[in-house]
Amino acid sequence: MVQILGVAVSTCLYWPFVKRFDQSIQVRHEAKFKSMTHSLNQPGFDIDKILVARNNLGGLCRRIDKDMRQQINAGNFEMHYQPKMNKDKQVSSVEALIRWQHPEFGSFPPNIFVKIAEATGFIHILGRWVIEACLKDMKSMEDAGMPALQVAINVSSIQLEDASFYECLPKLCSENKIDAHLIELEITEGQELVMSDHLFDGLKQLSKGGFSIALDDFGMGYTSLRYLQSLHIDTLKLDACLVKDVTNSEVVRDIISSMSNLSRTRDVKLVAEWVSTEAQFEALLELGCDQFQGQFFSMPINLYELMEYCALHSVASK
Numbered sequence: 001m002v003q004i005l006g007v008a009v010s011t012c013l014y015w016p017f018v019k020r021f022d023q024s025i026q027v028r029h030e031a032k033f034k035s036m037t038h039s040l041n042q043p044g045f046d047i048d049k050i051l052v053a054r055n056n057l058g059g060l061c062r063r064i065d066k067d068m069r070q071q072i073n074a075g076n077f078e079m080h081y082q083p084k085m086n087k088d089k090q091v092s093s094v095e096a097l098i099r100w101q102h103p104e105f106g107s108f109p110p111n112i113f114v115k116i117a118e119a120t121g122f123i124h125i126l127g128r129w130v131i132e133a134c135l136k137d138m139k140s141m142e143d144a145g146m147p148a149l150q151v152a153i154n155v156s157s158i159q160l161e162d163a164s165f166y167e168c169l170p171k172l173c174s175e176n177k178i179d180a181h182l183i184e185l186e187i188t189e190g191q192e193l194v195m196s197d198h199l200f201d202g203l204k205q206l207s208k209g210g211f212s213i214a215l216d217d218f219g220m221g222y223t224s225l226r227y228l229q230s231l232h233i234d235t236l237k238l239d240a241c242l243v244k245d246v247t248n249s250e251v252v253r254d255i256i257s258s259m260s261n262l263s264r265t266r267d268v269k270l271v272a273e274w275v276s277t278e279a280q281f282e283a284l285l286e287l288g289c290d291q292f293q294g295q296f297f298s299m300p301i302n303l304y305e306l307m308e309y310c311a312l313h314s315v316a317s318k
Contacts, residue, residue: 040112047119064113065120067102072129076101079133080300081151083309084271084293090316091309092291093150095186095273096134097300098126118158127159131169134183135176137303144307147315152184152214152235160187161194166202170209180210184235187227188216195230207232214271219259228266236263238289240274246283253287260288 040047040057051061071077078101081094100108117123134151141149159165173180185206203213214235215227219242227233238256245252256272263270272284275294284292298309 037109037112040115041109045115047115051116051119061116064108064116065122068100068113068117068122068126071100071102072125076103077129077133078302079130079137080302081137081306082293082300083298083306083313084152084291085297085313086291086316087285088316089297090314091149092316093152093184094306095152095293095300096130096154098130099300114156118156121158123156123158124162127156127165128168128172130154131172132176135172135178138178138182139176140303141307146307146310147317148179148182149310149315150182150184150212152186154186154188154216157187157194160199160202161196163198163202166205169206169211180206181212184212184214186214186216186237195226200230203231207234219255233266233268235269235271237271237273243272243274243280243284243294246287247277247279253283256284256287256289263290264288 040050040061047061050058051065052058078099080097080099082097083091084093084095086092098110098114100110100113102108114123114126117126131153134153138149138151155165169183170180173183207213212234213232214237215231215233216237217239218228218236219239228236236259238259242252242256246256260270262268269290270288271291271293272280272289273293275281275284275292275296277296280294281292281296301309
């Protein structure tokens with residue numbers, strides 16, 4: 001009994017120190033993880049090179065690749081949607097954005113795990129999962145009696161280089177009874193698409209089938225105009241840097257005004273994303289933008305929050 005009492009007293013005395021030690025380890029672990037994800041998030045970071053590196057950063061990338069494959073159908077991934085508003089602040093469409101709640105790391109940055117998926121080839125499986133999840137959510141909205149909303153889905157250049165993608169997308173829409181005109185594919189200008197014949201033919205085929213094509217980050221580089229000239233584009237999304245400076249730069253306003261004139265001439269929608277203030281919205285509205293998205297209206301939200309948001313702000317009539 002004396003020995004048991006001694007053990008109990010010792011445990012009570014040392015437990016706060018053990019707990020504090022565990023907390024310090026956790027803090028160091030989180031700081032290390034934050035530092036590594038910061039490195040992976042730098043522009044131009046060579047994911048291919050780091051994936052084979054025998055260091056902590058390489059180990060993390062390989063761990064993320066492995067975890068993605070194991071968790072893709074385990075309920076850890078979820079689609080969120082950011083409303084795109086019209087001039088009357090009604091919901092006109094949404095952009096679909098994937099989210100991953102990692103059991104250990106928490107909410108994992110999508111721009112990092114998507115880069116890793118592209119480097120390892122897992123992007124084809126991940127991309128198909130995104131499309132199927134969006135189509136399922138669209139059916140849920142339809143079943144709930146919501147008006148149909150066009151959903152913009154981000155696609156990787158690697159997906160577009162796969163000839164089977166152009167057959168898979170229409171097939172999935174047909175199986176889920178979703179009209180093609182309700183799907184918009186977003187291509188980021190910075191992806192540097194390989195302008196091949198099969199890419200032109202594939203996107204042309206999708207356009208003829210009713211799918212919309214959007215060019216994201218328009219104005220960020222010289223390739224924007226080349227894409228606009230070479231591809232059938234339905235929507236242009238302004239580069240975030242232009243939206244950010246619209247209220248304090250006359251040059252930026254002139255650029256956006258020119259893009260607005262160009263979009264009207266080409267019968268293309270001009271969308272301003274990253275809108276964060278009323279002043280930005282008013283300036284962009286005056287300059288001729290057609291749709292707006294950003295934290296001023298709503299951050300990306302899950303399906304049920306989107307339904308509530310649409311009920312509150314109303315869906316624009318087509």
